Amino acid sequence: MTAVALGLDFGTESVRALLADAAGTERGTAEAAYEHGQILRSLPGSDRPLPPRFALQCPRDWLDAAAVAVRAALAEAGLDPREVVGVGVDFTSCTMLPTTADGTPLCELPRFADQPHAWPKLWKHHGAVEQTARMNRIATERDEPFLKRYGGIIGLEWLQPKMLEAIEDAPEVAAAADVWLEGGDWFVWQLVGGPAEELPRSTCQAGYKALWSATEGYPSDAYFAAVHPGLAEAVRTKLPGRKLAPGQVAGRLTEQRAAALGLPAGIAVSAAVIDAHAAVPGVGAAGPGALVMVMGTSSCHMLNATEERFVPGLAGVVEGGILPDLFGYETGQAAVGDAFDWLRTLLGQDSFEAMAAAAAELPPGAEGVRCLDWFNGCRTPLMDGALRGTFSGLSLHAGPGHLYRALSEASACGLRWIVELLREGGVPIDRLIAAGGLPHHNRALVQVYADVLGEPIDVHPARQAPALGAAILGMVAAGRFDTVAATIEAMAAPVPAEARVEPDPHAAALYQSVYADYRRLAETFAPTAARQTS
Known part of the structure; x- marks a missing residue:
């Protein structure tokens, strides 16, 4: 029987399910929209306007849409569900939510249904402006060592600023929360079950969006206490779980979720990965040195290396953040x-x-x-x-x-600045790979990029690189190949020669x-x- 892996790619408006076999052949794909989409103006069933800069989602939408998409992809592929051996999940980040100890989102409790802070805060939620500024100011004043991993800046969209926003603006919600976690980790937790103490937390999401590192853990209790005692207590007691790199086994698909998705129970589920980061295995970048540019409404650039370097202006460097046993570097451009x-x-x-x-x-x-x-x-x-x-x-x-x-x-000059920063910081780049919708629809833009950088750029043929990357990580978790690199090399298509954009010397x-x-x-x-x- 052919081994097939499922990749679930959770975006801002919908989820895509992609089934790929061990040779990387796409067997079936389907997309399902979230019933409530982005919750930007008012909560479902309410006419009361949300505060400015709020962007929320409904966690039930993630489960329901995934079930629709997976069943549709299976139908398109004509697969026997027993052929599916592993599941990978990529997710927008930092999309986060508070839950009870058994994983129930607080927004599903009647007493919190009308409280915005009880709902998942989408990655683009920008309500924590004041909290982020204070965290940055105090970290800088204290010369906190964790700042060097993030180019000296805590991001507005990250986990702890959003937690602090709720602690200060909705203390009843913060008090009721037993667990704060990313949407990707919550979804994987729903797939595999288990107590909160053992929930699988992705090193990718924790490292890039929650100030965690494999060697130092979270920042010190003293730092968080200087920001707000309630934040220190929450970090100490409300971030339980195991840290796992993408591709590591988070657990096995439960009977309940298997029935909902139409899959066999007991198959391997990978730890989650940030959506853009999933494109790295999706385009075949199994080792260090390849800068993968996921170009869409904005651009996210990922790079793996064998050594950790602290580069000013970097969005983050995380051990095991993209693939196991490598240091993953993230940079990005906010508008493309x-x-x-x-x-x-x-x-x-x-x-x-x-x-x-x-x-x-x-x-x-x-x-x-x-x-x-x-x-x-x-x-x-x-x-x-x-x-x-x-x-x-x-x-x-x-x-x-x-x-x-x-x-x-x-836009090309902004990328060149990023490439120069990494190289000057001692992080090798020997190849540039473009992925996402923009390079496929705008070849002229890629030519400008190649000319400004003076280097060739490979446009990867995968149209759904993050979804394929998630499927590859699902196959890694299933253990069908000896190594992560072997899995990627077998499943990710190489870039054909005609897809390389060479710079014009003049x-x-x-x-x-x-x-x-x-x-x-x-x-x-x-x-x-x-x-x-x-």
Whole structure:
């Protein structure tokens, strides 16, 4: 009987189920939307507006949508469910929730159904602005050693700031919470069961979004107490569980969840992984040195290495954060695809084609028009969501093509800055791989990236790299291959020669001055921070 693994890719609006066999052949796939989608305006059944910057979800949606998607994928594949040997799960992060000791979300208890802080806070929830600022200020004043793993900045979207927000704004919810955990860990816990003390927590989610490290654990009790005594108590007592790297066995599928999903009970379930990070095994990056760029509305760049280096401006470095036995580095750009869509809307364009065609007629450098692409803040290297973007060098001659090309070049310059930071910090990069929807739909943008960096970029053929990566991790958990690397090499398709985008030497030379202009703009709009990462 053929061995097949299931990958569950939990996004912001829906979940995708992908079934892949041991050769990496996609056997079936299906997507199911969450009934409540993103809860942004009011809670289900309520007309009371949510506070500003809130973004919530319904945990029951995750279970229900997964059941629909898995059954549909099995039907499309025509598989005997007994062929499925393992399950992998990737999830948006940091999406988090409070539960009772048995894993019941507090929002499912009648007394908390109308309390927003009892519901899962989606990754994009930005309600903890003041709490994040205070945590950063106190960590900096105390010269906390954990900051060096995160480029000196705690992120607004991370676990402890969201916990502290509830502790201060909804103390009755915080008091009732026995467990705080990520949505990905909660879903895996539902799949495998067990007491809270043994729930499987992903080193990926804990490391990048909850300030945890394999050598030091969480930051000190003294630090959290300096921020808020209630936060210190919560970290001490309400983050139970086992830390497991993606691909390690979290447990076995319970009878209850097997019946809901239409799968055999007892199959292996992998520890969860952050959705973008799942693309690393999905594109075949089994070892160190490959920078995997998942390019969509924003971009997340992941890299594995054999050594831990602390690089200013990095979003995080975590041992076992992406794959076991390697140090995973994360960087990112806060606005890529959504910046292009914003520009299209701003200019009243019905599609990208006309702008792209006009941009293609222009030489590198967009005839002097320059852009700083911080239209949703700067993630790497400055980790500052308050920063803003700009266009400069405009004249009456400039049109939509100039703006489009300048924005493309700015996005590429932002990536070059990230690559230079990593290499200067002693983290090797020997290959660039592009994944996600944007590189498949916008080859011209990838060419600009290659020209600005002066290096080739491989566009991986996988259209659903995170879902495939989750399936690969499910196969790793099932133990069908001797090593993680062997599993990835067997299941992830290689990049064909024609998918490599080579830099144009003439354009690469011209882009040297464009990149210098980009760095000068960064110095102008964020002088202190820009100098710290130079």
